[in-house]
Amino acid sequence: MVPTAQELPLVTLQEHEKDTLVKNTHSSADPTLEYIRSLTNVADIQECLRQLEQEENKVDADLDELLAEREELEASLDKLEVLDNTLDDLLWNNIRPQLGGLQNESKILVNIISETSGLAEGISAKVRQLDLEQSRVQMAIKHVEDVQELKFCISGIQRAMVQSDHEDAARYMHKAHGFDKKILQGSFAEIAVPTASNPEYPTVILANSKAQLLDIISREFESAVQRQSEEDITRYFKLFPLLGEEQVGLDKYSKFVCAIVSGKAQAAMVGSLYLFYRAAKSPTFYADTLIRLFESVAIIIDQHQPVVEKYYGPGKMLRVIQRLQEESDVRSRKILEAFEEEREIKRKVAEIKAFKDPKRHVLQASGSIRSLTPQLGVSSSQQATTVPEVIDPRELDINLNEMVLISQRSHLYNRFLESRAKSEIEHFTNEDQVEGTAVEKPKDLYSESGLLRVSGLSRKVEEIIDYYLAIEEFFLRRSVDKAMKIDEYDVGNKTSSCVDDVFYILKKTISRAVNTSNVDCMAAMINYIKNTLEADYIAVFQRNMASVFSSGDTKEARFQYMVLLNNINVSIDYLQKLTAEIEQESMSSITSLSEQALDKAKVVLSGLTASTRKFKQLLNMGIEELFERTLRPRLGPLLLDSYKGIKYIVTDEEYAEQESLNSFVHRLMSGFDALIEPLKAALTEENYNQVIGSTVTCLAKEWEQLIFQTKFNKLGAIRFDKDLRAIGFHLVSLTSFPVRERLTRLNQMVMLLDLEELADLDEIWGNNSGAITWRLTEKEVRHVLSSSFTKTFPLIESAMNKINHDQLLSLEHPFIKVGQTVTLVTPNFASPQAEAPIPVEKLKSSLRTSQKHIEKEIANLTDKVTEISKKSSQGSMDPTQVEAALDTIVNRLSTLKRKLKDTRADEALYSQRTKVRLQHLQDFTSISTLDSDEFARWSRIRLNRIVIDYLLREGFRDTASLLAKSERIEDLVDIELFAQSAKVEQALMRQSCTECLQWCKENNSSLKKIKSTLEFSLREQEFIELARVGRSEEAIDYARKHLTPWKDTHMKEIRHVMALLIYGPKTKCYPYKRLYDKSRWNDLIALFRSNNFALQFFTPEPLLNVTLQAGLAALKTPMCYQPDNRNIYCPVCDPETLGALATDLPLSHHFNSSIVCRISGQIMNEDNLPMALPNGYVYSFNALTEMASLNNGKITCPRTGSVFDVSQMKKVFIS
Missing domain, CATH: 1.20.58 (Methane Monooxygenase Hydroxylase; Chain G, domain 1)
Structure with missing residues (x-):
């Protein structure tokens, strides 16, 4: 393959550059594009680039000057156009020719500027092309430099390895591996790097050198470990990451520290004779040995963690900790197995399991x-x-203490490992980094902390805990048995x-x-x-x-x-x-x-x-048995003996004689003291007080029965009062038990007997009872009164059957104004914001609105008439214009008249409703008794009002309207108000805030008075909807306009909601995911309702809830929320119906209460006695006997399912 110009060796490129420099020494000051492309010398290219940049700067300066003149010309034209509206036609005609010429000149100037701009654009394109060529040249230079550096690193590696300088070799290797693969595997490097002595490609040279160097470093590290040379261990340990072999280094280092742990553990357990001696002498030998193992691991982690982090980076200690956990598992299991064998734990547990229940009977x-x-x-x-x-308990006690110590310290050790492993994992940003560091084992074996989910130590400790439980249970049972024997x-x-x-x-x-x-x-x-x-x-x-x-x-x-x-x-x-x-x-x-x-x-x-x-x-059963056997049989005879010769219809002389002798009190107190004195010396204070409570309760009941059978005159009533106070003082001195409470019924009898005349009953009974909670029933009150007042039964009935107007009117507070502010019984319902009735408030609002409108219209019309009169007198308006202006005024007056007519109709409606409601309450005040037909009719109307209010609040407006129409009570309810608010609620259900924001604007001042946050919540929701659909810019503008005004009071909420610009609707972050929740619209509806109710003087809760809760609060007791004590007939005990309304209500302040049978729902009293089954549960006598009659004398407890014979039930006496 023929190498390209960019891939030529360094020597060839240098020669080529010299030739190019000679050829291009004639470089022109105005280089052409062909000349620029022919350049190969870096210095010529840089010089040419400098000239082009200089020329570009010059052109830019010329353009700036031209553009500045253009702006001045355009500004002049704008000024001239402004003068066009003020100059007259003649002056404009003279200037126009001049302006035309000026305009032609400006067009010429614009053309010149356009041509110059085109020229600049061409020059800029040439400059960009030159930049591209320059960047390619720089890339070639960088490539050549990298290859030179690679060649230098490879030669350095070979030289260092020959000199046995392993640190330099590792550093050169680390640097060589830092080059990009394109450099390492490129054809230029494959040509430039090989030499005659080493003709291999760079990748081959590096791979061979790395393998050779890794082998040398590994052998030297192991040699240092054998020599226990900490300096050489650290020296070679830090070279592994330079070779890219972090895991190899960590594994070798882990093996080294695990060997330390293993050596210390073996040293602690070496020597069977020494082991036997130590184990026999020390009761916690194995626990101490295990603790020393844990301490050695903890010390190693603390001491070596900085070293690993320094040379390998944060989080790399995790692999070492995992290896240490595996090693400590092996060593700890051996220690615990030795513990089981030496202490004979398995044998003892086997004997305990084989030992059947040791005759516990x-x-x-x-x-x-x-x-x-x-x-x-x-x-x-x-x-x-x-x-x-079977086994010595003292030996078991020692074994148990050692097992507890083993479990406790193992738990502490596991916590330490887990915390250190978690601190290492926190340095990783993704799962791949954790997998690259952790030990190569299946993922399911490890927990989130990087440690084994179930380590060998944990499994072994669980076995120890199982042994512990078996031994501890046996030890406890034997110890308790022995203590009882x-x-x-x-x-x-x-x-x-x-x-x-x-x-x-x-x-x-x-x-x-x-x-x-x-x-x-x-x-x-x-x-x-x-x-x-x-x-x-x-x-x-x-x-x-x-x-x-x-x-x-x-x-x-x-x-x-x-x-x-x-x-x-x-x-x-x-x-x-x-x-x-x-x-x-x-x-x-x-x-x-x-x-x-x-x-x-x-x-x-x-x-x-x-x-x-x-x-x-x-x-309680034992004290009842003691009372039944020792005291109850003696109380009745004692009271009868003390009453011998005593009567309460006495003359003055008999009263004086009883006053001096006071025989009843002396006889009763001395006999009572003789009964309880042995108990006081033998019983604890709590038991003694409980016995006294039962005794006093029984004595009071016996005494009450005698009083019900006794007649009184005034002196007799006074005598009875003194006797009762004397006995009460004496009983209080005997015990800390609240005995006065047991005498409350007797004290109330004294109150009734002390009445001078029957009319005084109104001061203590019924509406005027005040703080008195009557323990006596109406029947008993009549009985007591009849024993003192004769032939007065009609008067008694009249005095006890009056209506409590004030209490009933307290619930009418939201309906019409009452005499004073009323606090409702429920803690979560505050009193309404005002005491005025809704029709009166509407009437006042209508009057204020109409008055402002009339005043404004009259003022405008007056100003208009004055203006017409003035212009007419000055002659600036002709009669036609005056007539037209007056017609306008008349039309406005007609419009005002129509509006006043509508307002007067509304005012008449509100006045009529106020009159009807006042008459409704006036009818109630004229009713005197609860059993009258008038009260029944009035109560029905009131109930219908409350039901309609509930229907309106729940959205059943058609049903409420039909009910109001059928009962003819339209004037007693406010259906129109709910119809108006329904439009806003329907808009919010459609997820639109427009109508509600308009409502807030109309009621702005009133909402400010109650410190409402409704408008802010609506603005916040609109911002959320913009963020939901991704309209971020609109959301920011909206926040600036509508949320910024609330920054003084709602800055925290604003900051919270602004974060939605980052977190989208699919976010899993709960605080922001909750803001996107559609249920916020329901919250807005609820907030609007509460604000609307506040402005309309409604109670926050429906009147039906308020009324029901007023009754439920009187029934609510702690027993209602104990599943075992709920009553099927109690509305509070049923959480699925009315009981839900009573959740936040306070408990009823009962001075006395009734016990209700769980089976029948009937009250348990002297006519239906409470009976206890052997399992301690109490039911009524009637219910149990009826069940027994249907089941052949057997009773099944509904709570536990236990079956008892009817003869096993016993009477219960409540103290």
Whole structure:
């Protein structure tokens, strides 16, 4: 192949340039295109290019001068054209000839300029052609220089390798590989680079040299590793990337550091005698050995990461970390296998699994409380029943601690590796870079951090955790069993020893599970602890409580029963404290886990809290049993004995005698103290208060029954009041339990009995009850009043059946003005912005508008008449013009008259509606009782108004209109307002902002008063739509015009939405993807409705919702949101219907409440007693007996499905 001129060797080109220079020494000052093309010498070309640039600059200067004169001439012509409107015809005719000549001269000048411009364009084309030729010459020069440099690098490589200068050879090799492949593989390089001593092509020379050099460097690196020469290791390690063999270098370096790790691990485990000695002496020998392995890996990563990053670049340490993980997996598995073998873990676990449940029912016999006195102890036969020891618990405790330490430190080590691997991966910008650095293995084996998804260490630790769970469960069960069997009671304590022993074991066990840093392990252990508490702890107490009275209601049995109750009470306290401590400890120890793992940990810990429910159920049943056996049978007789000789229809003398003796109070208090004194000394404070609560509740009910059967006069009522206060003070002094609340019904009886006359009932009952929440029903109030007021039943009925006008009118606040601002019951509904009715506001608005219009028109007409009069008097208007002007004024007056007529019709309509609404409320104030026909009719109209309001808000305008027409209440509703707003809403549904922006313009001042952001949101949406269709320039102009005025208050939102110019509608970035969401139009509709309602004085929510929520708030209790306690007849408990309205409502402030049966929905009271099943769930007596009658005496709990006999249900007493 014959080489081209560009591919000639350097020597040939130099000779060619000399010949060309001789031939072209006669270069002309005005070179032709042929002459320029014949040039080959660089110096001549550069000289010619300089001359052409000089000539081009000259031509450009001439053009600039001509163009400057042209601008002056055109400016003169423009001025002359302006003068055309002011000069008269004569002057213009004189100047025109001159202008014509000037115009001809300007045309000639323009022609000259055009010719000059063409000449300049031709010169510019020549210059561009010269630029192209020059660029080609420069490319040829650059090509020659690169080939020269390549030849120099190859010779340098060969020279350095001969001199064993490996660093220089690697640097020359790195530089040679930096040339473009077109240079390396080009024909010019293949001609110029080969020499007589080395005739091969450059690519062949480089490949052979690289292979030879790589082999030398690899051998020298391995030799340095064997000599442990850190200087030579670093020296040769940094040469691999210069050869383009980064992975080879990293692999060799990884092998080197892995050998360090392996050597340290082997040194720690070497010597069987030493191993046996250390393992026997140190309870954590294997955990410590594993920790030292982890520490050595961490130190290597910390020390060697800067070296790798310096010579290989950021992120390259990932490959070394992967190799270290593989090596540490091998070494850690050997350590853990030695741990299993030396500690005999598998054998112990096998024995534990083979060991069946060790007669756990023995606890039923042996779990009684042992006392220092023989009466409270257990028999020798019971104590003889034991469980054989299979494994020493102390040895298991040591093994468990070491396994926990292994799991904890392994988790910490994995976290360290993952964090360092992630920090390396962050340096890569794409997946290809990661694959080029990572170890060549299937992708599915590695996680996003670049490490193995399931390492050998992780699998082995999981096995250790499985062993841990088996041993820990066995250890816990045996420890709890033992604590319950050796349970003792010491005189002077209120609890036995098992409580402290068991909860010490529980705390130790849970702490160990948390310290494993394994959420699944912690969850399994806590679940097992819950099962152990229920099966081996609570069950023992439950069996002992059931059998303690088997030998009769003796003093010793009662005492032992109270100790059991104290044990349960203290256990509840311990369990709550333990849960709080463990929750704090666990959250601090596992904060590094993912959010999903943290949520799981919280759920697991909350399950431990749920265990207290069974404790509390058992405690409540036990206290009820204690109360039923020891106190209830004695309270009734005590009250009757105390009332002997006492009456409340007394004369003055009898009152004075009772005042001095006060026999009732003394007898009742002394008898009550004798009953509760033994309990106070034996029970814990919480149990004692609960017993007192049940006792006081029972005493109050018994007392109420006596009062209902007693007649009073005024002195008797005063005597009863003093007796009740004295007993109340005494009961308060006995306990911290709120006993006064249990006496509320009795205190309300005293209030009724103290009334001087029946008319005073209005001050404390019904509308005027104020802060009093009546516990007495209407029937009971009538009964009490009848015991003091005789022959007054009609008066009582009249006093208790009045309408609360103020409360009902509070919900009419948006409908018509009331006396004061009303705060609705719902927290998310504020009071309307004004108290004025809608028709009155419309009337006021119409009057203001018409007044402004009239004033403006009258002022204009007055000015017009004055002007006509003035011009007429001056004679500047003839009679015809005056007549025409007056006709115009008359027409404008007629138009104004028609507008005033329309305005007067609107005002009459609004006045009529205001009158009708006032009359509607006036009708309500004249109604006195709830059971009257007038109130029923008024309520129906009110209900129709509320329903129509709801229909209008939901868009059912035709239905609302038909309902209003059929009920003849058109004047009580505002259908027209919703019809007007419907047009704007329909436009927004069509995704058009025009109508809504027009509405904002019409109501601009009112919207500013309520600080509305509707207009900004509309402008923002229009900008989004422009960005959606890619009209970026229009969007920028729109933002400057419409969004800039909002910068002071909405700069953050403006910046956010402007980013849409970068992020298109298909973006996956959520903050900007959300802006493109079509649902924003629904948000705009909702915002418009809220602003429109605010301007029209509507409530933010439909009146139907407000009214329903007012009623739902009175029914809402915490039980409504507990699935197990929902009632089928409660509207709040149904989340799919009315319950959704009650979500944000506050809980009802009930001073007393009713208990409703889940089965029947009936209220449980003295006529339908609450009954508890053995599983702790409570239902009504009537429902359970009906179920039993249909199922052969069997009852099925609807919550748990458990089946019980009807004889197993027990009465419940609520305290």
